[in-house]
Amino acid sequence: MKKAKVTALVLSYNEEHHIEECLKSMQWCDEVFVVDSGSTDNTVNIAKRYTCNVVEHIFEGFAKQREWARTQLPIKNQWIIFIDCDERVTSELAEEIYNHTVGINNIDGYYIWRKQYFFGRWLKYGEAGKGYSLRLAKREKMVIGNREVHENLRVNGNTKLLEHPIIHISRENISEALVKLDKYASLEAQRMYRTGEELYTTNAKSFTWKNQVLKHIFKYLPGKPIAKYLYDYFIKLGFLDGYEGHAWAVCQGLYVFLSYFKLWELKRGNSTIVKEK
Numbered sequence: 001m002k003k004a005k006v007t008a009l010v011l012s013y014n015e016e017h018h019i020e021e022c023l024k025s026m027q028w029c030d031e032v033f034v035v036d037s038g039s040t041d042n043t044v045n046i047a048k049r050y051t052c053n054v055v056e057h058i059f060e061g062f063a064k065q066r067e068w069a070r071t072q073l074p075i076k077n078q079w080i081i082f083i084d085c086d087e088r089v090t091s092e093l094a095e096e097i098y099n100h101t102v103g104i105n106n107i108d109g110y111y112i113w114r115k116q117y118f119f120g121r122w123l124k125y126g127e128a129g130k131g132y133s134l135r136l137a138k139r140e141k142m143v144i145g146n147r148e149v150h151e152n153l154r155v156n157g158n159t160k161l162l163e164h165p166i167i168h169i170s171r172e173n174i175s176e177a178l179v180k181l182d183k184y185a186s187l188e189a190q191r192m193y194r195t196g197e198e199l200y201t202t203n204a205k206s207f208t209w210k211n212q213v214l215k216h217i218f219k220y221l222p223g224k225p226i227a228k229y230l231y232d233y234f235i236k237l238g239f240l241d242g243y244e245g246h247a248w249a250v251c252q253g254l255y256v257f258l259s260y261f262k263l264w265e266l267k268r269g270n271s272t273i274v275k276e277k
Contacts, residue, residue: 002028002098003028003029003030004028004029004030004079004094004097004098004101004102005030005077005078005079005101005102006029006030006031006077006079006080006081006097006101006136007029007030007031007032007033007075007076007077007079007080007081007139008026008029008031008032008033008080008081008082008083009033009035009066009069009070009073009080009081009082009083010022010023010026010032010033010034010035010047010083010084010085011034011035011036011037011062011065011066011069011084011085012034012035012036012037012039012043012044012047012085013036013037013038013039013043013059014039014040014041014043015039015041015043015085015086016039016041016042016043016046018085018086018169019034019043019046019047019085020046020049020050021088021169022083022084022085022086022087022088023046023047023049023050023051024050025088025089025090025094026050026083026089027050028089028091028094028097028098029081030076030077031053031075031076031077032050032051032053033051033053033054033055033069033073033075034047034051034053034054034055035055035056035057035065035068035069035073036054036055036056036057037056037057037058037059037065038056038058038059044056053073055073057069061147061148061149061151061187062147062148062149062150062151062187063144063145063146063147063148063151064146066082066144066151066153067144070139070142070144075139077139078138078139078140079101079136079137079138079139080136080137080138080139080142081097081135081136082135082153083135083166084168086168086169086170087114087166087167087168087169088166088167088169089166089167090164090165090166090167092164093112093162093164093165093166096162096163096164097110097136097162100160100162101136106158107157107158107159107160108137108138108141108155108156108157108158108159109134109136109137109138109141109142109154109155109157109158109159109160110134110135110136110137110159110160110161110162111132111133111134111135111159111160111161111162112132112133112134112135112136112162112164112165112166113130113131113132113161113162113165113166114131114133114165114166114167114168115165115166115167115168116128116129116168116170117167117168117169117170118170118244118247118248119170119172119244119247120172121241121242121244123238123241123244123245123248124240124241125236125237125238125239125240125241125245126232126233126236126237126238126241126245126248126249127231127232127236127238127252128238128241128248129236130165132161133153134153134154134155134159135153135166136162137153137155138155138157141155141156141157142154142155143155143156147191147201148187148188148190148191149184149187149188149191150184150188177251181251181254181255181258182258184255185255185258185259185262186262188259188262189258189259189260189261189262189263189265189266190266192259192260192263193263193266193267198215198218198219199218199224199256199259199260200214200215200218200219201215224256224257224260225253225254225256225257225260226253228252228253228255228256229249229250229252229253232248232249232252232253233245233246233249
């Protein structure tokens with residue numbers, strides 16, 4: 001496959017079970033940077049097999065980590081793609097990106113949909129279904145929102161949708177899934193405490209107007225965790241994904257509960273939340 005003039009930025013922390021397959025799928029990129037935040041397992045050694053651009057930087061939140069990488073690393077390409085360790089880029093997507101980034105065009109960023117696998121099953125329904133996020137953009141055009149987690153990437157310019165997906169491999173056992181869920185809920189609670197915003201911020205632009213309206217409604221809903229579960233499982237048809245769809249919807253409701261409970265702890269001054277890597 002031809003090398004695309006694209007720089008991949010991969011954030012890592014103790015991802016020895018996922019990073020190798022991720023980096024294997026990124027060999028079509030002209031340049032790959034791995035930004036590690038102090039892994040204590042074999043993550044860094046594995047990463048060095050696939051790229052000489054492995055750097056360490058203290059973790060201060062996903063948005064700040066990506067912004068530091070974008071502005072401080074000696075990136076040589078105009079185009080940047082953000083990829084997580086538990087994601088893979090298919091050969092079809094790689095070819096599509098190559099075709100859209102070669103030469104000159106008037107597009108400044110591309111939305112890519114994520115094909116979500118949960119305990120080995122592709123979730124076609126629920127909120128895990130076909131959702132787009134901005135992942136590929138021109139370096140000087142991109143703007144990274146100031147969120148600790150689930151940061152909002154935007155571009156000052158024209159955007160377009162890509163046809164092929166990124167593959168996302170969710171944690172393959174419930175213990176890993178709950179650890180990740182707890183970590184992200186802690187970061188969300190800290191953000192809500194710091195900014196006074198809701199879990200789903202209405203000032204962050206959504207891909208569709210419908211999602212923007214739903215954020216405003218969610219802000220005033222009682223029983224938010226239950227509402228989140230019911231929305232994912234019934235309204236978004238998550239039940240069509242079988243038991244895995246049920247488990248996913250439960251995790252989404254639990255995530256909402258933990259985020260607001262940790263916020264309540266912070267407001268009471270007795271939180272045990274610590275800074276996560």
